[in-house]
Amino acid sequence: MTGIPPSPVLQGYHGTDKANAAPISLGNFHVGSAPEWLGIGAYFFVEGISCDDPPDDAKNWALFWAKGRYTRWSVMTAKISAAKLLDLTDRATLKLFNKYRKACRRRFGAKVPAGYLQGRSGLDILVLETMIKSGKIDAAKGDFYTQFNQETHQIPSRLPNATLLCVYRPELAIDLASIKEHSTGLIT
Amino acid sequence: MINLEDIDAELTSLFETITAEELQTHLDSRGYKIEVVDLAIEREKQEKQAQPTLFEANEVKVRSGLERDLPDVWQSCSAQLWALHFDDGVNASLVTPAHTYKEMLMAKLYHPHDSVSAGSFWQMQSLCLGLAEEKLGEILVPHLTSESLAAANSSEVALAA
Numbered sequence: 280m281t282g283i284p285p286s287p288v289l290q291g292y293h294g295t296d297k298a299n300a301a302p303i304s305l306g307n308f309h310v311g312s313a314p315e316w317l318g319i320g321a322y323f324f325v326e327g328i329s330c331d332d333p334p335d336d337a338k339n340w341a342l343f344w345a346k347g348r349y350t351r352w353s354v355m356t357a358k359i360s361a362a363k364l365l366d367l368t369d370r371a372t373l374k375l376f377n378k379y380r381k382a383c384r385r386r387f388g389a390k391v392p393a394g395y396l397q398g399r400s401g402l403d404i405l406v407l408e409t410m411i412k413s414g415k416i417d418a419a420k421g422d423f424y425t426q427f428n429q430e431t432h433q434i435p436s437r438l439p440n441a442t443l444l445c446v447y448r449p450e451l452a453i454d455l456a457s458i459k460e461h462s463t464g465l466i467t
Numbered sequence: 468m469i470n471l472e473d474i475d476a477e478l479t480s481l482f483e484t485i486t487a488e489e490l491q492t493h494l495d496s497r498g499y500k501i502e503v504v505d506l507a508i509e510r511e512k513q514e515k516q517a518q519p520t521l522f523e524a525n526e527v528k529v530r531s532g533l534e535r536d537l538p539d540v541w542q543s544c545s546a547q548l549w550a551l552h553f554d555d556g557v558n559a560s561l562v563t564p565a566h567t568y569k570e571m572l573m574a575k576l577y578h579p580h581d582s583v584s585a586g587s588f589w590q591m592q593s594l595c596l597g598l599a600e601e602k603l604g605e606i607l608v609p610h611l612t613s614e615s616l617a618a619a620n621s622s623e624v625a626l627a628a
Contacts, residue, residue: 287468312498319498364468375471375478382482387490405490406482412493413481415474 289359289420291323291444292333292461294341294427297351300460307458308357308449317419317445318404318411321453323359327368327442328422334461336441340427345466352466358457359446361418365410368422368442379406411447418452420444 293308303309308321315322324333324340331339334354341352367373383406410416422439446452471478 310498314499361468365471366468372471375475379478379482382479386482386485387487408494408497408499409481409485409490410478411497412485412490413478415478416469 287360287362289323289325289361289364289444290333291325291357291359291446292337293321293323293355293357294337294339294344295353295355296341296345296349297353297463298349300353300355300463303355304455304458304460307453307455308355308446310447310449314400314404315445316400316403316423316443317421318400318407318447320418320445320447321449323357323444323446325420325442325444327420328439329441333442336425336427338462338464340425342466343427350466351463353463354461356459356461357453359418359444359452360454361444361446361452363415363417365407365416365419368420376406379409383409417448418444418446 293303295303310320311322312319324336326333329336334356337354338352341354345352365372365376367376380402384402387405407416407419420442422442424437424439425441425443427441
């Protein structure tokens with residue numbers, strides 16, 4: 280056993296352009312096209328190691344990454360029910376994940392998807408996607424160093440500062456009725 | 468929540484048997500833009516390509532840095548300093564403000580562990596000025612004279628070191 284009690288429902292916070300608030304409320308979260316820390320999915324800040332509240336992390340994320348593309352931010356929140364959540368904040372789970380990562384590297388040797396060569400999460404994503412393919416997981420949670428404001432962008436560090444949840448199929452894990460706009464504001 | 472220990476045997480077997488082609492098909496269906504490649508071929512291909520100069524390699528970084536930081540840099544560096552620096556680089560009294568400016572720009576655009584040669588830095592600075600003019604449309608950027616460049620080069624060793 281991992282020693283972690285089951286957490287069937289997680290409250291997640293997602294920082295975004297205000298223009299996305301209504302489409303998300305009406306049609307659920309969409310997965311992006313760029314593989315991030317835990318692969319392609321919808322990302323949320325959740326309760327964990329951050330010294331700030333998850334909504335503040337989500338707000339800072341939306342503010343920092345606006346970069347002139349939008350002028351109003353929103354933090355969307357939702358209740359997330361992931362029956363097959365891979366909790367990588369649990370040490371026993373992480374230890375097994377490392378074993379699979381090693382096996383994955385050994386398995387593919389010199390013939391691996393090119394994505395493995397790019398970005399820092401390439402091999403992690405191959406392990407996760409293999410698990411997704413086999414139907415073993417539908418979401419993953421982990422602690423990461425996240426650049427969500429000017430300060431963290433300029434400080435080189437690898438120790439994690441936030442807990443992130445990635446939902447691979449939001450339509451199955453998130454009830455539309457639970458999606459709400461937590462907060463919003465102008466980017467000044 | 469899943470307990471990996473409960474399905475460890477199954478997963479271990481999976482990672483020993485899954486093929487690159489199977490994984491590739493799955494990745495494609497999930498929207499990943501990834502191709503199966505042979506590392507040796509890929510390495511050979513990369514070696515054949517000309518290595519980008521530090522200037523080229525950092526151009527995108529500089530551009531994105533300016534997008535983020537230029538207003539702040541601009542407020543901190545007066546128009547007078549920019550003009551003076553480039554109009555009269557041989558004047559020794561301008562070395563200090565030039566250093567201030569350079570250090571400020573370096574601090575804004577680079578992580579502390581970045582290694583940037585002096586020559587590349589001056590290329591960067593020219594790029595920065597050009598982009599600043601293009602972006603703000605209000606900065607007069609005189610051409611560097613050979614004298615000002617020489618003065619700049621003589622003062623940049625300490626910075627680069």
